[in-house]
Amino acid sequence: MRALNIIFKLCVIIFVLGYVSNEYLIPEYTYYTNKSEYMKLTLKCAHAMDSNWYIEQQQNGALKKSSELQLLDCHDYDKLRKLMLSRGISEYRLSALGLVALEIHQKPAEELAKHHKFRER
Incomplete structure (x- = not known):
């Protein structure tokens, strides 16, 4: 009976440790270890999307290929x-x-607006 009690307590402890690590420790560790890389890649992707949109409006095939690489x-x-x-x-x-x-890395309003100005009517 005593051995069964010890096994039960060990199972509960293992379950609680697994739950806590899966729900709290692993996400927090992942968040803080990848936070700066995620922010850097967010900026790169946002700039690539902006550049790609602007280049798609142009009629230059070589520029379109290079903008696809940015993506x-x-x-x-x-x-x-x-x-x-x-x-x-x-x-x-x-x-x-x-x-x-x-x-944090905002572009000036003039730089954002220049892509959206009409070039011709």
């Missing part, structure tokens, strides 16, 4: 995002981190 940064961003999601970090937390990255 590889978005692939790295997407891989890291999925890894972090699979490790238990919420979509909301990643979105907030992405917004912080974009706010």
Whole structure:
């Protein structure tokens, strides 16, 4: 009977440790170890998307090819995002981190607006 009691307590301890590590420790460790890389890739992907949109409006085939290469940064961003999601970090937390990255490294309004100005009518 005593051995059964010890086995039960060990199972409960192992379950609690596994639950706590899976729900709290692993997500927090993943978040803090990948936070700066995620912010860097968020910026690279955002800039690549902006550049790609602007170049798509042009009629230059060589520029379109080079802009497609820039979009590889978005692939790295997407891989890291999925890894972090699979490790238990919420979509909301990643979105907030992405917004912080974009706010820290904001472009001036003139630079953002120049892509959207009419070139011809």
